[in-house]
Each structure stands twice: as C-alpha cells, then as structure tokens.
Amino acid sequence: MNFENRVALITGAGSQRGIGRETAKQLASRGATVVVADINFEGVQDTAKEIEKMGRGRAYAVHLDVTDKNQVAGVVKEIVDRFGRLDILVNNAGITRPTRVMDIPEDEWDLIFKVNVKSIYYLTLEALKVMKRQNYGRIVNLGSVSGKRGGGVFGGAHYSASKAAVAGFTKAVAREMAPYGITCNVVAPGMIETDITGGMLTEEAKQAQIRAVPVGRLGRVQDVAYAIAFLASEEAGYIVPDPVCRPGAPRFRSL
Numbered sequence: 132m133n134f135e136n137r138v139a140l141i142t143g144a145g146s147q148r149g150i151g152r153e154t155a156k157q158l159a160s161r162g163a164t165v166v167v168a169d170i171n172f173e174g175v176q177d178t179a180k181e182i183e184k185m186g187r188g189r190a191y192a193v194h195l196d197v198t199d200k201n202q203v204a205g206v207v208k209e210i211v212d213r214f215g216r217l218d219i220l221v222n223n224a225g226i227t228r229p230t231r232v233m234d235i236p237e238d239e240w241d242l243i244f245k246v247n248v249k250s251i252y253y254l255t256l257e258a259l260k261v262m263k264r265q266n267y268g269r270i271v272n273l274g275s276v277s278g279k280r281g282g283g284v285f286g287g288a289h290y291s292a293s294k295a296a297v298a299g300f301t302k303a304v305a306r307e308m309a310p311y312g313i314t315c316n317v318v319a320p321g322m323i324e325t326d327i328t329g330g331m332l333t334e335e336a337k338q339a340q341i342r343a344v345p346v347g348r349l350g351r352v353q354d355v356a357y358a359i360a361f362l363a364s365e366e367a368g369y370i371v372p373d374p375v376c377r378p379g380a381p382r383f384r385s386l
C-alpha cells in the first residue's frame with residue numbers, strides 16, 4: 132500500500148489512544164498527507180506533531196466539530212484550496228453513552244445521532260463533490276459490533292442504532308458511487324483498548340470480555356487501523372460492503 136500523493140481527512144483523530152490517531156499514523160507512514168480533525172484541537176495538534184516526528188508523510192491539524200455543517204464545508208474547502216484534492220475520508224469521530232434503554236433522555240439520543248450519524252452525512256456529501264470530480268475516492272466509516280448484535284459494554288440502544296444507521300448509509304453510498312471510482316466501506320470493531328474503553332473496565336470484566344474473543348485478547352488500535360488503511364488504499368478498489376450479485380440487476384437507478 133502506497134499513499135504517496137494521496138490526501139486524507141480523518142475525523143476524531145485527537146484522542147491519544149484512539150483509532151483515529153493510529154489510522155493517521157498508518158496512512159502517513161505510507162506517504163499520505165493527512166488532515167487530522169477533531170473538536171479537541173490540542174489533541175490533533177499533538178497527533179500532527181507525532182506524525183512530523185516520524186519523518187514520512189505530512190500532517191495538518193484542524194479544529195472541527197463534525198456536527199457543524201458549515202465547519203465541515205469549510206474544512207473540506209480548505210483542504211482542496213491547500214492540497215488540491217481529497218482522496219480519502221475516514222469518518223471516525225464518535226461518542227457513546229452506557230445508558231440503559233429506559234433511561235435514555237431524548238437529548239442524549241439526539242446527541243449520539245448528531246455526532247455518530249448526521250456528521251457522516253455532512254462529511255460524505257462535501258467529500259463526494261470533490262471525489263466525483265476526481266473520479267476517485269475512498270470513504271471508510273466506523274461502525275461497531277454493537278450495530279450488528281445490539282448493545283455492548285459501553286454503548287446503549289442509541290449507540291447500537293446509530294452504528295446500524297452508519298452501516299446502512301455506507302451500503303447505499305457504496306452502491307450509488309461505485310461507478311465513479313469511489314468506494315465506501317464500514318469497519319465494525321469489537322472492543323478495542325482506547326480512551327473510550329480504557330480504564331472503564333474492572334480487571335474481572337476485562338477478563339470476561341477476553342474469554343468471548345477467539346484470539347484471546349482485546350483488540351488494539353493497530354488491528355483496526357490496518358483494516359482501515361487497506362480499505363482506504365488504491366488496491367481496495369473492488370471492495371464493497373455486502374455486495375448482492377444478481378445478474379442484470381441495476382447498480383443504481385433513480386426513481
């Protein structure tokens with residue numbers, strides 16, 4: 132995988148132990164220019180410094196609240212003005228709340244959906260305008276096993292619902308945009324040791340989790356970042372989520 136001359140935008144890349152920072156490092160270490168965006172500006176500045184120290188790739192830190200449509204449009208415009216293109220979008224920013232379904236307040240439901248789902252709609256639309264012109268693009272969204280099996284240790288029903296929505300959106304975008312050289316995929320990690328999960332588990336709960344994992348350990352951010360990097364690469368141009376192959380079926384048809 133070579134990301135030389137590729138420009139990537141990675142949201143939620145500010146947390147120190149997060150999947151976003153590791154993904155940015157993986158892409159930069161293979162030559163990419165990475166724009167690391169987060170509501171936590173100090174965090175992404177730190178990510179950018181770490182990448183500069185690696186001596187490969189380039190990093191540029193921006194403050195971005197992914198729930199703000201105007202900020203999203205501004206950041207994508209700034210990327211195109213500065214670097215001339217946008218090849219890769221990793222929609223990684225996300226939040227969770229371990230609230231039981233009967234206790235979920237409406238404002239918490241709305242917040243989870245704004246950060247985890249609506250932001251992806253804002254970012255995807257802005258990125259697609261650029262990617263369609265280029266006839267090239269890679270979009271990778273962060274789902275979760277919670278979106279498939281319902282519930283998790285840290286995520287309530289609203290988190291599960293939001294991640295299932297991300298998967299559905301991803302499949303539809305993939306189907307519609309494939310003819311333009313643009314792929315859209317979703318990575319759905321199990322429990323990964325990051326700032327979201329780190330320190331929140333008792334040793335006993337951690338061991339119980341590990342017993343349910345065939346590999347016998349919790350996931351590491353590197354495990355997820357490798358998968359994201361592959362899906363973001365040129366080589367993954369044939370990969371689509373859940374392909375339904377019916378001979379003669381239209382790829383996408385406007386109603």
Ligand SMILES: NC(=O)c1ccc[n+]([C@@H]2O[C@H](COP(=O)([O-])OP(=O)(O)OC[C@H]3O[C@@H](n4cnc5c(N)ncnc54)[C@H](O)[C@@H]3O)[C@@H](O)[C@H]2O)c1
Pocket residue numbers: 142143144145146147148149150151168169170171174195196197198222223224225226227246273274275276319320321322323324325326327328
């Ligand atoms: N850690 C896990 O076990 C796990 C499992 C499955 C899925 N995921 C998903 O992976 C993604 C990354 O998770 P992580 O564990 O690295 O989390 P993390 O908390 O380490 O990182 C998430 C980042 O998103 C940023 N963020 C939050 N709200 C934002 C906003 N409005 N605008 C911009 N940035 C914002 C945070 O500042 C943080 O830096 C999330 O979408 C999460 O739901 C994580």
